[in-house]
Amino acid sequence: xxxxxxxxxxxxxxxxxxxxxxxxxxxxxxxxxxxxxxxxxxxxxxxxxxxxxxxxxxxxxxxxxxxxxxxxxxxxxxxxxxxxxxxxxxxxxxxxxxxxxxxxx
Numbered sequence: 806x807x808x809x810x811x812x813x814x815x816x817x818x819x820x821x822x823x824x825x826x827x828x829x830x831x832x833x834x835x836x837x838x839x840x841x842x843x844x845x846x847x848x849x850x851x852x853x854x855x856x857x858x859x860x861x862x863x864x865x866x867x868x869x870x871x872x873x874x875x876x877x878x879x880x881x882x883x884x885x886x887x888x889x890x891x892x893x894x895x896x897x898x899x900x901x902x903x904x905x906x907x908x909x910x
Contacts, residue, residue: 810838813908816879824883828890837893840884842876843904873898 812827814820831838876898884894901907 807834807836809836811841811908812838813841813843813904814880814883815904816842816876821883824887828887828892831887831892832890837895838884838887839895839897840880840887841897841899841908842880843907844872844876844898844900845904846900846902873900 810827810831812823814823827838830836877896880896880898884896887894899907899910
């Protein structure tokens with residue numbers, strides 16, 4: 806019936822209130838959970854200092870790397886909690902101006 810539970814989070818404590826329900830649903834249906842967080846480009850553009858390059862060799866501002874690393878770390882904490890309950894969990898961090906469109910993608 807269901808293949809997985811997609812849980813878009815916004816980085817707030819309020820959004821985490823859904824996790825006990827997600828845990829219950831995933832365990833009851835024996836399906837994996839995908840936690841996702843969309844980082845706004847505005848959150849990554851506070852500094853234009855280029856200090857790194859991405860996989861394709863394009864320059865990346867240090868703040869962009871910091872914002873994405875922070876988002877990944879934040880999601881990983883909650884993925885670990887679900888994993889400790891025996892729930893297969895994946896995390897996805899992406900960037901975009903339109904979170905709903907990015908989540909659907």
